[in-house]
Amino acid sequence: MSTVYDALLGILDETFRVEPEMIRADATLDEMELDSLAVAELAAIIQEQFGVKVSGRDVGKGTTLDELAALIASEEAPAPIAGR
Numbered sequence: 001m002s003t004v005y006d007a008l009l010g011i012l013d014e015t016f017r018v019e020p021e022m023i024r025a026d027a028t029l030d031e032m033e034l035d036s037l038a039v040a041e042l043a044a045i046i047q048e049q050f051g052v053k054v055s056g057r058d059v060g061k062g063t064t065l066d067e068l069a070a071l072i073a074s075e076e077a078p079a080p081i082a083g084r
Contacts, residue, residue, distance in 0.1 A: 004050070004076070005069040011045055012065075023065065030061035050076060 005025075012018040018032045029039055039061060043054045046068075052075040059068060 002069060002073060004072045005065070007049065008065060008069055008072075011042065011049070015045065016042070025066040026064050028062050028064050029059070029068075032065075034061065036061065046072060052076060 009023060012023055012032065013020065016032075016034060016038055018034075022032050029042070034042065039059060040056075043056075043059055046059075047053050050072050052072050054071065054075075058071060
């Protein structure tokens with residue numbers, strides 16, 4: 001598992017108290033019982049912890065944990081330097 005994925009597991013467990021059996025790579029935020037307010041709070045935590053700004057267009061209750069981790073990882077990757 002990736003570092004981002006592991007960090008998200010910790011956030012879901014510690015901050016949102018999602019039951020461990022509900023946390024799966026293919027589980028949506030809705031399936032993990034995160035309501036709209038919790039999803040907004042999660043977006044704020046992601047921005048603070050990873051320096052990645054995610055919006056309601058990027059993350060919603062239908063987003064899976066895997067999709068969220070991939071989105072964060074892709075935003076964290078440094079942009080290629082021109083000419084290299």
